[in-house]
Amino acid sequence: MTDPLLKIEDLQITFPHRRGDFIAVQGFELTLNKGEIVGLIGESGAGKSTVGNAVIGLLSPPGRVTSGQILLDGQDLTELTAHRLAALRGRRIGMIFQDPMTSLNPLMTVGQQLAQSISILRKMPMRQARAEAARRLSDVGISDAKNRMDQYPHEFSGGMRQRVVIALALAGDPDLLIADEPTTALDVSVQKQVLDLIKDICRERALGVILVTHDMGVIAETADRVCVMRHGKLVETGDTQKVLAHPTADYTTRLIAAIPSITEREDRFRNPEPRTGDIDKWLLQAHDREEEGHFLNTTDLVKEFPAKGVSFGIRQPPFRAVDVPQIQIARGEVLGLVGESGSGKSTLGRLLTGLLPITQGSVTYTDHGDISAFRRAAPRKAFRRDVQVVFQDPYSSLNSRLRVDRILAEPIRFHGLASRSQTPRLVAALLERVGLSAEDGRKYPHQFSGGQRQRICIARALAVRPRFILCDEPTSALDVSIQADMLALLMELRRSLGLTMLFVSHDLAVVRQVSDRVAVMRKGKIVELKEAETLFQSPEHEYTRHLLSTAPRVEGHRPSNTAASTRKAIQ
Amino acid sequence: MYYVIARVLQACLVMLCVALVGFIVFQYVGDPVLALVGQETSIEDRAALRESLGLNDPILVQYLRFVADALRGDLGISYSFNRDVADMIAERLPATVELVLLSGVLGLVLAIPAGIYTGIHRKGGWAQAIMALSVIGVSIPSFLLGILMILVFSVWLNWLPSFGRGDVAGVFGFRSSLFTLDGLSHALMPAAVLCLFQLGVILRLVRAEMLEVLRTDFIRFAWARGLPAQVVYLQHALKNTLVPVVTAIGLQLSSLFAFSIITERVFQWPGMGSLLLHAIGQSDIPLLAAYLIFVGLVFTVANLVVDALYVMIDPRIRHGKV
Numbered sequence: 001m002t003d004p005l006l007k008i009e010d011l012q013i014t015f016p017h018r019r020g021d022f023i024a025v026q027g028f029e030l031t032l033n034k035g036e037i038v039g040l041i042g043e044s045g046a047g048k049s050t051v052g053n054a055v056i057g058l059l060s061p062p063g064r065v066t067s068g069q070i071l072l073d074g075q076d077l078t079e080l081t082a083h084r085l086a087a088l089r090g091r092r093i094g095m096i097f098q099d100p101m102t103s104l105n106p107l108m109t110v111g112q113q114l115a116q117s118i119s120i121l122r123k124m125p126m127r128q129a130r131a132e133a134a135r136r137l138s139d140v141g142i143s144d145a146k147n148r149m150d151q152y153p154h155e156f157s158g159g160m161r162q163r164v165v166i167a168l169a170l171a172g173d174p175d176l177l178i179a180d181e182p183t184t185a186l187d188v189s190v191q192k193q194v195l196d197l198i199k200d201i202c203r204e205r206a207l208g209v210i211l212v213t214h215d216m217g218v219i220a221e222t223a224d225r226v227c228v229m230r231h232g233k234l235v236e237t238g239d240t241q242k243v244l245a246h247p248t249a250d251y252t253t254r255l256i257a258a259i260p261s262i263t264e265r266e267d268r269f270r271n272p273e274p275r276t277g278d279i280d281k282w283l284l285q286a287h288d289r290e291e292e293g294h295f296l297n298t299t300d301l302v303k304e305f306p307a308k309g310v311s312f313g314i315r316q317p318p319f320r321a322v323d324v325p326q327i328q329i330a331r332g333e334v335l336g337l338v339g340e341s342g343s344g345k346s347t348l349g350r351l352l353t354g355l356l357p358i359t360q361g362s363v364t365y366t367d368h369g370d371i372s373a374f375r376r377a378a379p380r381k382a383f384r385r386d387v388q389v390v391f392q393d394p395y396s397s398l399n400s401r402l403r404v405d406r407i408l409a410e411p412i413r414f415h416g417l418a419s420r421s422q423t424p425r426l427v428a429a430l431l432e433r434v435g436l437s438a439e440d441g442r443k444y445p446h447q448f449s450g451g452q453r454q455r456i457c458i459a460r461a462l463a464v465r466p467r468f469i470l471c472d473e474p475t476s477a478l479d480v481s482i483q484a485d486m487l488a489l490l491m492e493l494r495r496s497l498g499l500t501m502l503f504v505s506h507d508l509a510v511v512r513q514v515s516d517r518v519a520v521m522r523k524g525k526i527v528e529l530k531e532a533e534t535l536f537q538s539p540e541h542e543y544t545r546h547l548l549s550t551a552p553r554v555e556g557h558r559p560s561n562t563a564a565s566t567r568k569a570i571q
Numbered sequence: 572m573y574y575v576i577a578r579v580l581q582a583c584l585v586m587l588c589v590a591l592v593g594f595i596v597f598q599y600v601g602d603p604v605l606a607l608v609g610q611e612t613s614i615e616d617r618a619a620l621r622e623s624l625g626l627n628d629p630i631l632v633q634y635l636r637f638v639a640d641a642l643r644g645d646l647g648i649s650y651s652f653n654r655d656v657a658d659m660i661a662e663r664l665p666a667t668v669e670l671v672l673l674s675g676v677l678g679l680v681l682a683i684p685a686g687i688y689t690g691i692h693r694k695g696g697w698a699q700a701i702m703a704l705s706v707i708g709v710s711i712p713s714f715l716l717g718i719l720m721i722l723v724f725s726v727w728l729n730w731l732p733s734f735g736r737g738d739v740a741g742v743f744g745f746r747s748s749l750f751t752l753d754g755l756s757h758a759l760m761p762a763a764v765l766c767l768f769q770l771g772v773i774l775r776l777v778r779a780e781m782l783e784v785l786r787t788d789f790i791r792f793a794w795a796r797g798l799p800a801q802v803v804y805l806q807h808a809l810k811n812t813l814v815p816v817v818t819a820i821g822l823q824l825s826s827l828f829a830f831s832i833i834t835e836r837v838f839q840w841p842g843m844g845s846l847l848l849h850a851i852g853q854s855d856i857p858l859l860a861a862y863l864i865f866v867g868l869v870f871t872v873a874n875l876v877v878d879a880l881y882v883m884i885d886p887r888i889r890h891g892k893v
Contacts, residue, residue, distance in 0.1 A: 090797020102788035105807050106885070107884065121797055168792070171796065172796070
């Protein structure tokens with residue numbers, strides 16, 4: 001057995017702080033051989049990226065390695081001077097970052113950036129470096145590399161940019177590649193291609209790869225071995241298949257169990273026990289005067305965005321973001337809307353809720369009428385009250401200067417749903433209803449974690465007694481264990497309060513867990529719209545099948561799986 | 572290409588608006604006939620004069636005539652000097668141009684490297700010192716600084732002349748004091764005073780933009796790729812700070828042009844600023860209107876150049892992506 005390429009022993013990384021040092025990583029160990037991919041998984045704050053940054057010597061100050069060793073081919077990187085460590089970057093160790101949109105210098109062509117790296121790292125004259133750059137671009141799967149060299153990063157799609165980033169990271173032929181969430185910002189189908197590329201390169205060049213990610217599916221598809229991290233400590237390590245199938249640590253078991261399944265609808269989201277507290281009775285008053293029929297209906301809905309710029313007096317045709325002949329949502333139904341980025345799914349959600357003006361066609365709510373035909377303020381206000389939105393990013397969708405109780409009280413008072421004296425009691429009840437405590441109302445949004453903020457966003461949406469909620473990627477910014485809690489909360493609220501929902505997401509597994517029916521969008525059109533189970537079990541459209549086949553899967557230990565299959569066997 | 576043409580058309584539109592303001596000042600602040608004739612002129616003569624000056628034509632015709640005259644370089648005749656306004660401006664312009672150019676070059680040569688340095692070594696001692704000095708530069712009024720400099724360099728040390736423009740020499744038909752040693756020695760102090768404010772502003776802007784850019788992912792990625800420091804700082808970071816910096820430089824330079832009044836006054840510099848002060852003192856309406864149009868032109872052209880530079884710096888603007 002040859003010596004490992006990288007060996008990390010008893011690593012401790014500390015961020016000094018005047019109120020006591022923060023130990024980000026403690027007692028971490030890892031061994032990596034050539035031609036091997038080791039996955040580093042954990043939730044946000046687990047210290048997984050910190051490990052990656054420490055290996056390449058780019059810890060953000062004031063963080064530093066306080067004990068332990070990082071041995072690259074037997075040489076301890078923690079003992080090197082900053083200067084000598086800098087000489088290893090690019091030449092021995094390469095790194096890829098999460099977002100290919102921001103990893104490239106927007107003002108230099110792709111060819112310039114790559115040729116620059118090659119000429120510096122391999123001491124080549126520029127002309128020769130350019131030829132080499134073209135060859136390397138085609139190596140990472142960019143067709144017509146010679147011409148694309150002269151294009152700027154913004155002219156490349158996300159997946160293509162990540163290929164360029166990989167070519168750049170490998171420009172100096174390093175032995176070790178650290179990939180920090182390399183596919184998190186990419187669409188599912190592109191993600192698979194990029195992961196396959198990393199796998200191929202790893203095998204061909206006998207490269208050691210550390211794959212840092214929060215996504216168990218990515219690990220399952222790619223990594224040979226996996227290290228599970230939590231709170232800066234190593235929880236479990238071993239062969240990927242083994243760890244996924246038979247996790248020994250409690251945390252790993254919970255982490256795997258929290259991942260929503262793409263292969264079946266899980267019990268935990270299906271039939272939550274409805275709640276009937278006082279606040280639920282208050283919230284249900286909205287349903288008093290309900291009419292018959294669908295909740296909402298559209299006809300020939302079109303949204304066009306004007307093309308930018310006019311070249312020589314010829315106006316470019318507008319970009320058609322949404323073109324949907326008809327879509328209906330029944331009362332109490334959850335309609336899932338899936339598609340890749342740019343498919344128009346979020347735009348459609350916004351059109352249905354009146355957040356964007358409609359170009360053609362109409363959106364009609366049975367109880368409110370055509371939403372673009374409101375003449376007076378009162379019916380528009382009633383519609384606004386009835387239809388609420390929970391956005392993707394809980395960090396930017398709360399006003400950071402308002403206390404949480406103000407955030408929740410404002411809509412209640414605006415719509416006159418309670419008197420000034422009653423409002424604080426309602427706010428407290430709402431906070432408790434979404435799983436926070438009444439005292440949390442006195443805090444500001446930044447004092448909460450992402451998951452708690454999303455609960456505040458849900459409480460804010462509920463505060464006006466809506467009957468329809470648009471959930472626009474409500475769990476995409478959250479960790480997997482919190483995501484499961486959030487989905488469970490949404491499903492319980494839906495059942496207790498009889499909510500109608502439009503659930504927009506790029507995550508097929510999540511959509512499967514929550515939706516009654518699912519619409520698949522592509523390039524502004526709905527390619528397939530069916531009962532959720534039918535769609536996932538027997539997808540008809542080619543694109544739906546493509547999406548399903550590229551989605552990463554975790555086939556591992558799943559307590560709910562066994563329970564479900566036992567029940568099936570009994571039936 | 573479309574972008575540049577659109578910007579040129581917009582600039583023309585802006586100039587027409589500036590000309591309109593100039594026209595209104597020219598036409599309606601005081602009665603030109605009263606300004607031209609004496610007490611004893613009869614009402615009939617006045618009416619005839621009014622007619623011959625075209626003051627009875629429709630407003631639009633008068634405006635268009637004004638614009639057409641301005642385009643031909645005819646900006647009217649100064650009340651107080653009884654000379655062609657355009658000639659007077661042309662006479663004073665080189666003095667101001669050389670002052671602005673010298674102070675602009677001085678400012679940029681100091682501000683950009685200092686901004687980069689303080690951006691990189693944010694907490695270093697030198698950087699802190701430079702930042703402290705730049706606060707002084709931004710906050711000291713230029714007349715005070717001018718007087719202090721005259722006191723130190725002219726009165727006490729007797730190194731530099733305290734006022735006026737020095738010898739003038741011509742190179743390629745452009746006569747300027749920058750081509751003689753004496754001229755330079757006269758121009759140095761006013762230029763230094765003039766550049767100090769923009770030095771502070773641009774330095775701080777470059778520093779803030781550098782700090783911003785150095786935090787971005789592509790700079791992290793550039794480090795991770797093993798690029799040497801000078802490549803990361805100068806080729807990747809600096810270029811990405813340029814769009815706002817070029818904007819600021821364009822505005823600063825044009826405001827130097829327009830408002831070098833105080834410095835010119837302090838150093839008795841025979842440029843546009845002195846002319847403006849004189850025009851204000853004498854209520855010389857044609858001169859004021861012409862000055863207004865001239866300042867508008869400087870700002871418009873500067874912004875046009877800045878817009879054209881954007882396209883060269885940032886390809887995303889070229890492709891309509893921003």
